[in-house]
Amino acid sequence: xxxTIELIHEHRSIRKYTDDAVPHAHxxxxxxxxxxxxxxxxxxxxxxxxxxxxxxRQRIADLSGPQQKVRDCGAFFVICADLRKHMxxxxxxxxxxxxxxxxxxxxxIDASLFAQNFTLAFESLGYGTCYIGGIRNDxxxxxxxxxxxxxxxPLYGLCVGVPDESPSSRPRLDAEAMLFENTYPTxxxxxxxxxxxxxxxxxxxxxxxxxxxTWSAAIAxxxxxxxxxxxxxxxxxxxxxxx
Amino acid sequence: xxxTIELIHEHRSIRKYTDDAVPHAHxxxxxxxxxxxxxxxxxxxxxxxxxxxxxxRQRIADLSGPQQKVRDCGAFFVICADLRKHMxxxxxxxxxxxxxxxxxxxxxIDASLFAQNFTLAFESLGYGTCYIGGIRNDxxxxxxxxxxxxxxxPLYGLCVGVPDESPSSRPRLDAEAMLFENTYPTxxxxxxxxxxxxxxxxxxxxxxxxxxxTWSAAIAxxxxxxxxxxxxxxxxxxxxxxx
Numbered sequence: 483x484x485x486t487i488e489l490i491h492e493h494r495s496i497r498k499y500t501d502d503a504v505p506h507a508h509x510x511x512x513x514x515x516x517x518x519x520x521x522x523x524x525x526x527x528x529x530x531x532x533x534x535x536x537x538x539r540q541r542i543a544d545l546s547g548p549q550q551k552v553r554d555c556g557a558f559f560v561i562c563a564d565l566r567k568h569m570x571x572x573x574x575x576x577x578x579x580x581x582x583x584x585x586x587x588x589x590x591i592d593a594s595l596f597a598q599n600f601t602l603a604f605e606s607l608g609y610g611t612c613y614i615g616g617i618r619n620d621x622x623x624x625x626x627x628x629x630x631x632x633x634x635x636p637l638y639g640l641c642v643g644v645p646d647e648s649p650s651s652r653p654r655l656d657a658e659a660m661l662f663e664n665t666y667p668t669x670x671x672x673x674x675x676x677x678x679x680x681x682x683x684x685x686x687x688x689x690x691x692x693x694x695x696t697w698s699a700a701i702a703x704x705x706x707x708x709x710x711x712x713x714x715x716x717x718x719x720x721x722x723x724x725x
Numbered sequence: 726x727x728x729t730i731e732l733i734h735e736h737r738s739i740r741k742y743t744d745d746a747v748p749h750a751h752x753x754x755x756x757x758x759x760x761x762x763x764x765x766x767x768x769x770x771x772x773x774x775x776x777x778x779x780x781x782r783q784r785i786a787d788l789s790g791p792q793q794k795v796r797d798c799g800a801f802f803v804i805c806a807d808l809r810k811h812m813x814x815x816x817x818x819x820x821x822x823x824x825x826x827x828x829x830x831x832x833x834i835d836a837s838l839f840a841q842n843f844t845l846a847f848e849s850l851g852y853g854t855c856y857i858g859g860i861r862n863d864x865x866x867x868x869x870x871x872x873x874x875x876x877x878x879p880l881y882g883l884c885v886g887v888p889d890e891s892p893s894s895r896p897r898l899d900a901e902a903m904l905f906e907n908t909y910p911t912x913x914x915x916x917x918x919x920x921x922x923x924x925x926x927x928x929x930x931x932x933x934x935x936x937x938x939t940w941s942a943a944i945a946x947x948x949x950x951x952x953x954x955x956x957x958x959x960x961x962x963x964x965x966x967x968x
Contacts, residue, residue, distance in 0.1 A: 485728040486849040490758045490842055513900040515733045519841055520856045523947065524895055524940065530904045538907060567915055568948045571941045574916065577949035583960075583967070584861065584953040587833065591880065594837030595844075595856075598762055599733055602845070606729040613763045613838075618827065629908045637834065652767055657756040661773045664781060665872045672810055673817065697767065698814045704766065705811045706820035710827040714968040717826075724826070724967045725957040 489606055494651055496610025497551050499643030504557040508607055512642075516600030521592045527585070528593035529564040530600075531628055531636075532557060538627050545623050546616030546639065556609070556643030560617065560624070561597050563589025565721065566633030581723035586635070589722075593637055604642050614639030621716045632721045650690065653682050732849055737894055739853025740794050742886030747800040751850055755885075759843030764835045770828070771836035772807040773843075774871055774879075775800060781870050788866050789859030789882065799852070799886030803860065803867070804840050806832025808965065809876030824966035829878070832965075836880055847885050857882030864959045875964045893933065896925050 483491070513530070521527070533539050536553075542560075543552035552558055565585055572579040601611045617624050617639045624636055659675035667675075680696040688694045714724055726734070756773070764770070776782050779796075785803075786795035795801055808828055815822040844854045860867050860882045867879055902918035910918075923939035931937045957967055 484849045486732050487754065487758050487846050489729050490761050490846065493761050493763070495763055509904070510900050511730065513904050514897075515730050517897040517900065517903065518733050518736050518894075520736070520738055520844075520854075522856070522858045523943070525944065525947070526898050526903070528903070529909070531909065532904060532906050535907050566909070567919060568944050570912055570915055571919060571944045572948050575941075575945035575949070577945060579948055580951050582952045582954065583956045585948065587861075587880075587956065588858065590830065590833050591837045594834045595841045598838045598841035599845075601763075601838075602842075603730050603733065606727050611763075613765070615765045615831065618830075631909055634909050637830075651761075654757075654760040655769050657753050657760065660760065660769070660771070661752070661756050661775060663775050664778050666772070666774065666809070666874055666877050669813055672813055676810065676814060698818075700766070701768065701811050701814045702818035702820060704768070705815050705822055705828065706818070708823050709825045711825065713826045713830065 489602065493605060494610070494649045495612045496643070496645045496647065497612055498645070498647040499551065499555040499610065499641070500646045502556055502644040504609065504642055508604070509557060511607070512600050512603035515603035516596045519592070519595040519599045521595070522588045525568065525588065526592070527564055527568065527589040528596055529562050529634065531560040531562060533560065533628070541627050542617065542624060542639070545620040546614055549614060549616055551612060551641050552614060552639060555641035559640045559642070560628065560636050561593050561638055561640060563593050563635040563637055564633065565589060565635065566631055569633045569721065581721055583724055586717065586722045586724055589635065590637060597640065601640065608644070609642050610645035612641040614641060618710050618713060621713065635717055635720050635722055653686050655679050732845065736848060737853070737892045738855045739886070739888045739890065740855055741888070741890040742794065742798045742853065742884070743889045745799055745887040747852065747885055751847070752800060754850070755843050755846035758846035759839045762835070762838040762842045764838070765831045768811065768831065769835070770807055770811065770832040771839055772805050772877065774803040774805065776803065776871070784870055785860065785867060785882070788863040789857055792857060792859055794855060794884050795857060795882060798884035802883045802885070803871065803879050804836050804881055804883060806836050806878040806880055807876065808832060808878065809874055812876045812964065824964055826967055829960065829965045829967055832878065833880060840883065844883065851887070852885050853888035855884040857884060861953050861956060864956065878960055878963050878965055896929050898922050
């Protein structure tokens, strides 16, 4: 393993942080590294909003779960698909902005390629990180707290800080169960791979002293009821086109 | 700079590759590194289809542009949001799968966090890479070529191989024009940052002997007409819910 692959394997989501701040110089270094990720036709359709206001941080921590780490970590960021800068350019050119699913999709993809570089850069500097999907619990409230204009579409949060815990790594599906050749496997093959993973997952939970269960039991529960309805209406209200 | 941040800064999209193959052991190493990226509630909503069939590779190269590098690179992958494994689990549990924008969004985000780790792992092993958004030119045809079942939603391709060129790096927007505090800047501030970037971008084109133009001219053109319409219908036909 080379140093980068080693660093990647050391990743754990960190949920407890010390009181140490994250110096602005480190944030800029991680930004510049993040921005080196590929971006479709150089459109750079994302932005990052660092939340430093204590009251806003607490409100976001509350709406995200509550998840107190959003308030307590060294630095908290909201990663957004940013269609606004393109809207402003098109408007200045006297044209009409043409909203498309393609634009929103590229915004989401390129923001996430950026975010993973951003995260790894922080981890390479010794910080821990945790993505916060919980901000999608109430995007309209988040939007009001940050006063986001049309075209700025928040996707998820990111906690960064000095780790104050050292959790074990949760096992992933086997690589062979995620990588296929020329087509997708049969349902029987997929379910057999899931059964093998369930055994690994149950052992992981048992070894940690947690209530033993299976991955597929968690998945069956999670995807059999509606999750965060209203997201589409919210993004549409920001000028995104998801159809 | 540490070795990971240095590697990140060495990234260039590579469009010309030697004939060298990419050994399967390297592909598995990059997969395992990719899978270490964070994934929301461990749902792992993505998969990778490596295309090794020569005729399919050529058809995908054609529909993507044409972009001959899709055929000529050492290894070509299609990165997909994978809702199917969750659908199968929910079905086996006797429940109804509840499609949601949240599920598709998490599929797109987590696939892309994976993809950036996957890409960096390849780059750390000495390979060059290029994301291929062009597969979205004709997803229904790609779908038939790879015989993808319901729930498997291709997002973009990825070329990997030994570089046979050494391009310069395209300048990015200034980090300060992408990172904001507590809110988004005013339109005047955004447009002023765009003007500054236009100067840097024009100089970059001029230095390379390319036709001088500005970033904002390219953006104004790109976003004032419809792009890849029909994407939403395609993803809906795969069982995704984008509303």
